[in-house]
Amino acid sequence: MSSGDLTADRRFAYAQLLRRDGDAAAAAEVLAQTIELVPNWPEGRFALAETLAEAGRKYDAIPAYEAYLALDPADFMGAAVKLALLTKATPDTLPEAYLRRLFDEYAPRFEKALIEKLHYRAPQIIRAALDKARAVGTFARAFDLGCGTGLAGAALRDRVAWLGGVDLSAAMIKGAEDKKIYDQLGVGDMVDALDALSAPCELIVAADVLTYVGDLTGVFAAVQRCLAPGGLFAFTVQRHDGDGFALGQEHRFSHGQSYIETLAARRGFAVALMDAAVSRKEKGVDVPGLVVVLRGAKAWRPPGARRYRSPHEAMVPDLSGALAT
Ligand SMILES: C[S@@+](CC[C@H](N)C(=O)[O-])C[C@H]1O[C@@H](n2cnc3c(N)ncnc32)[C@H](O)[C@@H]1O
Incomplete structure (x- = not known):
């Protein structure tokens, strides 16, 4: 998963380490800087939204998921589900692209x-x-x-x-x-x-x-x-x-x-x-x-x-x- 920008990739990797260590707040800061470098990178936007949600910043996570969806309307990462859970609105179904990815990865x-x-x-x-x-x-x-x-x-x-x-x-x-x-x-x-x-x-x-x-x-x-x-x-x-x-x-x-x-x-x-x-x-x-x-x-x-x-x-x-x- 590369953004196409080496500096952004390094920051992204560092943010993932912070996330893994349980410091979602710091990871969100690093990801926000990453997104400034590559604003049209869907995976980066999604990771930022996830990290904001993990950090308990629900009202920042919602627009961040929406920004991801604007870049990837097929919703490969399943942002609509996350949004639904955050806003307590029940969607009619789950995005096809998300289910495909989920079960393709799960199959083995x-x-x-x-x-x-x-x-x-x-x-x-x-x-x-x-x-x-x-x-x-x-x-x-x-x-x-x-x-x-x-x-x-x-x-x-x-x-x-x-x-x-x-x-x-x-x-x-x-x-x-x-x-x-x-x-x-x-x-x-x-x-x-x-x-x-x-x-x-x-x-x-x-x-x-x-x-x-x-x-x-x-x-x-x-x-x-x-x-x-x-x-x-x-x-x-x-x-x-x-x-x-x-x-x-x-x-x-x-x-x-x-x-x-x-x-x-x-x-x-x-x-x-x-x-x-x-x-x-x-x-x-x-x-x-x-x-x-x-x-x-x-x-x-x-x-x-x-x-x-x-x-x-x-x-x-x-x-x-x-x-x-
Ligand atoms: C938990 S698995 C169950 C698989 C199988 N029925 C079994 O009993 O082992 C759910 C499966 O439903 C598939 N699925 C979910 N939504 C679907 C849809 N709209 N059309 C076709 N397959 C779908 C998923 O890709 C996944 O393989």
């Missing part, structure tokens, strides 16, 4: 960290929830939203004839490819991927993914468009005790039970199962969550909804009978 140690340190269990919880909702038999087509390195795919593969997956992070998708269990994988946003599907799915899963999206309206609408009649949408969320959704300090959203019920009703989904479930720990403490299985209407599409013109459409069976109520 993702499974070890998640399973060993965080006791991650969302895929197993979703599988058990499907059993409990009496979704018996094999699903003809399933799609794994935010599939990551493929842990949910691995947990469900024996229940699925065709399995597709999508993730924002190319490095996470590489992990899923290595497992050789998906029939189709793609890098991109889950709503775009759903809209590009060539045939409806009997099962759509999202294991620990909707925690990165606040407003779930778009995801639910896309799932509705892609679910075969009577198909299932199974996912985990972190539980929010109030209405709507909230953003936590750890940059993950939590969702209220009534918020999910309202969105489900709006899309004609029946709640087949909604149980308390702990998918992971955070700093050694169980994170309260929900596991949800929604069932799509047997033959309901809202006016103006996209119709699939895929030649496979006629071949997709109506599983609504097989997925026992």
